[in-house]
Amino acid sequence: MTDVNARIQDLIDSNDVVLFMKGTRDMPQCGFSSRVAGVLNYMNVPYQDVNVLSDADIRQGIKDFSDWPTIPQLYVKGEFVGGCDIITEMTLSGELDQLLSQKGVAFDQAAADKIREANA
Numbered sequence: 751m752t753d754v755n756a757r758i759q760d761l762i763d764s765n766d767v768v769l770f771m772k773g774t775r776d777m778p779q780c781g782f783s784s785r786v787a788g789v790l791n792y793m794n795v796p797y798q799d800v801n802v803l804s805d806a807d808i809r810q811g812i813k814d815f816s817d818w819p820t821i822p823q824l825y826v827k828g829e830f831v832g833g834c835d836i837i838t839e840m841t842l843s844g845e846l847d848q849l850l851s852q853k854g855v856a857f858d859q860a861a862a863d864k865i866r867e868a869n870a
């Protein structure tokens with residue numbers, strides 16, 4: 751395993767939910783990252799943000815690791831879930847709630863319901 755792969759593996763092993771993003775959870779620097787961080791923040795999902803803009807090795811390494819060409823990338827309990835489009839769809843369909851529940855990750859169900867109501 752390369753050094754960067756080991757670092758990524760360590761991040762996703764040590765945190766139930768990890769968002770590889772541009773910027774930080776409180777100051778995203780890209781609209782796609784901002785959307786996913788916004789959903790997680792609003793739903794009160796506990797997660798670790800990893801700013802790929804401050805680490806070029808991770809920025810490339812996470813794309814190779816997941817075999818997914820873009821940022822953001824969300825991992826839940828060690829599994830790659832998707833980027834902005836996928837997370838948006840899963841949020842609106844309720845699949846994200848299901849996944850988090852199945853994996854035992856806490857979140858605010860009322861907030862998740864509100865997102866769907868607002869987008870109905």
Ligand SMILES: N[C@@H](CCC(=O)N[C@@H](CS)C(=O)NCC(=O)O)C(=O)O
Pocket residue numbers: 772780782809819820821822833834835836
């Ligand atoms: N359709 C993508 C949008 C994300 C995207 O296009 N990200 C681009 C621009 S922020 C990206 O990561 N490009 C490669 C890079 O900047 O390293 C998704 O669903 O996440």
